[in-house]
Amino acid sequence: MSKIAVVSFGLGPIGVEILKKCSLEEHIEVVGGVDLDPQKLDLPLSELVSEAPTNRHIHANISKLQDIVSAYDHKVAVHATGSHLPSVWPQIKELLDHGFHVVSTCEELLYPWHRYPELSAEIDQYAQRKGKAVIGTGINPGFVMDTLPLVASTVTDGITRIQIKRHVDASKRRVPLQQKVGIGKTVEAFEELAKDNAIGHVGLEESLRMLAAGLGITIQAVKASLQPVLLEQKLSLPWIDLEIGDVAGQLQKMSAVTEEGITLELELKMAAGVESQDAISVEGNDHVQLLIPNGIFGDTATASMIVNVGKSLAWQEQVGLVTMMDGGLRDIVIKGD
Numbered sequence: 001m002s003k004i005a006v007v008s009f010g011l012g013p014i015g016v017e018i019l020k021k022c023s024l025e026e027h028i029e030v031v032g033g034v035d036l037d038p039q040k041l042d043l044p045l046s047e048l049v050s051e052a053p054t055n056r057h058i059h060a061n062i063s064k065l066q067d068i069v070s071a072y073d074h075k076v077a078v079h080a081t082g083s084h085l086p087s088v089w090p091q092i093k094e095l096l097d098h099g100f101h102v103v104s105t106c107e108e109l110l111y112p113w114h115r116y117p118e119l120s121a122e123i124d125q126y127a128q129r130k131g132k133a134v135i136g137t138g139i140n141p142g143f144v145m146d147t148l149p150l151v152a153s154t155v156t157d158g159i160t161r162i163q164i165k166r167h168v169d170a171s172k173r174r175v176p177l178q179q180k181v182g183i184g185k186t187v188e189a190f191e192e193l194a195k196d197n198a199i200g201h202v203g204l205e206e207s208l209r210m211l212a213a214g215l216g217i218t219i220q221a222v223k224a225s226l227q228p229v230l231l232e233q234k235l236s237l238p239w240i241d242l243e244i245g246d247v248a249g250q251l252q253k254m255s256a257v258t259e260e261g262i263t264l265e266l267e268l269k270m271a272a273g274v275e276s277q278d279a280i281s282v283e284g285n286d287h288v289q290l291l292i293p294n295g296i297f298g299d300t301a302t303a304s305m306i307v308n309v310g311k312s313l314a315w316q317e318q319v320g321l322v323t324m325m326d327g328g329l330r331d332i333v334i335k336g337d
Contacts, residue, residue: 002072002073002074003027003028003029003074004027004028004074004075004076004314005068005069005072006022006029006077006078006310007030007031007033007034007062007065007076007078007100008022008032008033008034008045008080009033009034009062009077009078009079009080009081009091010079010080010081011035011037011048011058011080012080012081012176013174013299014174014299014302014303015035015080016048016049017300017303018078018080018105018303018306018307019045019048019052019078020051020052020303021304021306021307022078022310023049023052025307025311027311028311030045030052031056031065031069032045032056032059032064032065032068033045033058033059034058034060034062035058035060036060041058042058042059043057043058045057061094062094062095062098062100065098069098069099069100074314074315075099075100075101075314076103076310076313076314077100077101077103078103078104078306078307079091079092079103079104079106080105080306081106083203084202085106085109085116085119086119088104092104092134093126096126096127096130096132096134099132101134101310102132102133102134102135103135103137103309103310103313104137105136105138105302107138107201107202107206108202108203108206109134110138110141110142110146110203110207110210111136111141111146111206111207111209111210111213112136112206112321114209120321123321124320124321125320127319128319128320130319132319133313133316133318133321133322134320134322135309135324136323137305137309137324138298138305138306139305140166140203140268141203141206141210142305142324143305143324144164144292144295144296145166145207145266145268146206146207146210146211147210148280148290149162149211150210150211150214150215152280152282153214153282153284153288155286156284156286156287156288157284157285159215159262159283159284160261160262160283160284161262161263161264161265161282161283162211162263162264162265162281162282162283163267163279163281163283164279164281165267165268165269165277165279165280166267166278166279166295167269167270167274167275167276167278167295168268168270168271168274168295168298169272169273169274169275169276170183170249170271170274171237171272171273173270173299175238177270177299178272180199181199181250181271182228182247182249182250183237183240183242183247183271183272184242184247185228185246186246186247187230187247190228190247190250194226194227199226199250200226200252201252201268201270204252204266205222205224208222208254208256208264208266210323210325211264212256214325215262217258217259217260217262218258218259218260219256219258219264220256220258220259221257222254222256223255223256224252224253225252225253225254226251226252226253227250227251228248229247229248229249229250229251229274230246230247230248231245231248231273232244237272242272248271248272248274249269249270249271249272249274250269251267251268251269252267252268253265253266253267253268254266276294276297277292277293277295278290278291278295278296279291309324
């Protein structure tokens with residue numbers, strides 16, 4: 001089996017974790033990285049990840065790698081730069097222009113057809129013209145609150161309700177995520193940001209919409225809420241000391257009523273000190289319940305998902321804008337011969 005040329009596009013905390021996973025894969029050859037941080041430019045990748053090649057470097061744009069990747073039949077870019085699709089689409093477009101399939105951590109790319117119908121059609125058509133595939137994935141969104149519940153739903157019928165709860169101890173996660181969920185902010189500051197849609201997990205509605213699409217049902221109305229979780233005891237993190245009553249994170253809920261009478265309920269609690277756990281309940285003629293004690297650790301698991309989906313893109317013939325509903329499970333989990 002020929003090797004897959006992989007470019008790491010975006011080398012923040014998640015991008016570095018993805019790079020590490022790629023560097024350990026025998027069927028992947030990491031050919032370079034792309035990042036705009038001037039302190040990283042021209043560094044060998046091994047400066048960021050010891051397992052990465054010492055002779056491959058970080059560049060400011062993908063064109064610098066064209067001569068290297070031209071020798072490979074299979075090319076995949078693992079993209080990890082932003083959450084919002086309009087801002088990352090130019091980067092993805094450039095990667096398509098250089099012959100790469102693209103697998104991205106962009107949350108809004110998981111299922112963008114509802115939020116961005118015109119942009120989604122543009123991406124789909126452009127990728128098809130280039131003969132490449134584009135997909136957004138990860139753990140949340142990408143697995144726990146969408147793909148996994150859809151798989152669970154296949155073992156029952158007469159479904160009336162799907163309830164998904166993901167609770168994450170944010171104190172164990174990377175600092176950017178801790179800040180993203182509001183740790184250390186005052187309640188007033190949190191609520192002001194919430195009013196402006198400037199805080200909160202990106203991708204929860206994408207999970208909800210993909211669930212509905214996978215079930216073949218039509219959403220009539222969506223109800224959403226976002227509130228701070230307050231600390232009940234003092235807690236010290238490497239970058240901040242928290243007092244009782246400080247914001248420890250967020251509780252985000254979203255539910256949908258459908259034409260078919262099926263209720264979808266998603267709850268995401270990401271806060272310092274909470275008990276991590278993932279729980280899925282599918283109510284139908286048979287009641288299916290899944291419980292993952294301690295939850296799936298998003299940082300490392302997202303990297304594994306990106307790498308495995310990236311390999312599936314390289315080895316299959318699908319092109320255009322695809323979702324986690326479109327690929328075969330075997331293509332994602334297969335490790336190669």
